[in-house]
Amino acid sequence: MILQALTSTTAVAIAQRRAGLADAGIRSGRARMLLLRNTLALRTSNALAFLTGFVEPVLFLVAFGYGVGALIGDVSDGEQSVSYAAFIAPALLAASAMNGAIYDSTFNVYFKMHFQRVYQAMMSTSLGPLDVALGEIGWAMIRGASYAVGFLVVATLFGLTTTWWSLLLIPAAMLIAFAFAAIGMSLTSLMTSFQQLNWLQFWMLPLFLFSGTFYPITAYPDWLQVIVQATPLWQGIAMTRSLAFGVIDMALMGHVLYFMVIGALGLLATTRRLNALFLR
Amino acid sequence: MDVAFPPGRHGWLCPVIWARDLTKSYATKTSGDVLAVDSIDLEVGPGESFGILGANGAGKSTTMRMIGATLQRTSGELTILGHDPQHEGPLIRAHLGVVPQQDTLDTDLTVRENIYVYGRYFGLSRAELQPRVDDLLDFAQLQDKRDAKVDSLSGGMKRRLTIARSLVNEPSLLLLDEPTTGLDPQARHLLWDRLFRLRETGVTLVLTTHYMDEAEQLCERLVVMDAGRIVAEGSPAHLIRTHAGREVVEVRFGAQRSNEVVPHLAGIGQRTEVLPDRILLYTEAGEADLHEIVARGLTPTTALVRRASLEDVFLRLTGRTLVDE
Structure with a gap:
């Protein structure tokens, strides 16, 4: 029995190294293992859903940018005048980052949480709730980034990118995905049925249509503009649009800050909730 | 440690x-x-x-x-x-x-x-x-x-x-x-x-x-x-050993007869447990006790002598069977 106390296997040695740290109870520093798991899982089940995220914004760009755009002509925000396709392209990129993140963090997370019991298995290892939250949200960010890269290539082929600032659309898409995934996962972790998830989904379409995606929000009365400006997709679209048009200003910093704050809040809420669900 | x-x-x-x-x-x-x-x-x-x-x-x-x-x-x-x-x-x-x-x-x-x-x-x-x-x-x-x-x-x-x-x-x-x-x-x-x-x-x-x-x-x-x-x-x-004894005689008399039979079993085995569908007798010598039951003219519809098990321990301790039948 003395022997038993002294022998430590590798798993124990790894856990022992972290045991004294302040966040040892909630984090092992191995969130990347969720990325490994999700990459392996991608091969079998979620590949098609992943692909849809690439195709959807391109279809919208063709149908609205070039179809409807031919009827509209150029759009002006008072200073610059751009083609309708160039106007909606950054908005579609922001929306696809949002959609990918929400899909991952709601339906996928709910399924893993309640049917596959993947998180229950993870929490019976030395992983902690913050690892799980970071891993899943990180996965949504990777998805957001890959959509952004794909869409950027298409937009460039259509001749819609005019400035090197456009490259920053990739981290911008990741930031949008981070915030939406963090909020989405924290809400999903509170839900007890698929019906409640459908309510979440219910809000996605109006958010997509009315956040200044297809027309400037100056079309709304002032009071409504203020409300729309507080919503996350408008913040995302304002950020991607200003990057796409090379408008680098304080407002841009404001959008970045907005996403960092709500993302951090979502991450905190998710971690607390996972802890309550699986470790209490 | x-x-x-x-x-x-x-x-x-x-x-x-x-x-x-x-x-x-x-x-x-x-x-x-x-x-x-x-x-x-x-x-x-x-x-x-x-x-x-x-x-x-x-x-x-x-x-x-x-x-x-x-x-x-x-x-x-x-x-x-x-x-x-x-x-x-x-x-x-x-x-x-x-x-x-x-x-x-x-x-x-x-x-x-x-x-x-x-x-x-x-x-x-x-x-x-x-x-x-x-x-x-x-x-x-x-x-x-x-x-x-x-x-x-x-x-x-x-x-x-x-x-x-x-x-x-x-x-x-x-x-x-x-x-x-x-x-x-x-x-x-x-x-x-x-x-x-x-x-x-x-x-x-x-x-x-x-x-x-x-x-x-x-x-x-x-x-x-x-x-x-x-x-x-x-x-x-x-x-x-502590809670059940050595052997168990399980006898069934059918739902109606079961309660009538119980008083006649007095003196057989160390303890009797009456379940809805059968009677259990805890004993040291199961075969002998079964012979005694038959000798008293209480012909059971089915009878079984078996070694006492943890199931009996559980029944004794909690008054309930372990697996719902």
């Missing part, structure tokens, strides 16, 4: 599990606080195979989850390998192998990936895992299913995979919550054989079950739980 133990009844210097007045209560909406586990004492030594026996809802799974450091206790003391799960959950879980009651296998991954990825969750390296995953696939007799999806496996194969997966971090304590519930007899025996082998390697086994034969086969020592409390403790043989 971080904690100094008061000398326990069993005298282990560093018990694997040590609990005093361990309690878990849940707040419910309808009936206030419910005591799932009601101040139990536990002590399990290194290399023991220890069983927690009880009906559904007795508090077995709750106890297992507290030992597994995935459920916080309400009050009392608990140390696992000298560590307090309240403060050192991840460290304790690194020592443990957990086989939960319901499968938590990852259905998006193959059989081999299930073990490999689980090992990665513990932080084990790819190089370390590769040979070990192979060994575990051999151990679970799943080598030819290595690239199959989990959904295509039978119930017994899934359980074996769950056990193989739980061993990937080389645990010193393996927790098995109802390991063979829902399996057919052949699959159960195959699983027991694997668990026997594990026992020989010195791993401490703690398992819950509501199957008597399983407890008798696998556990050196066990506790009987009822309504959140421990009602008896000892080796299977000791428990049977």
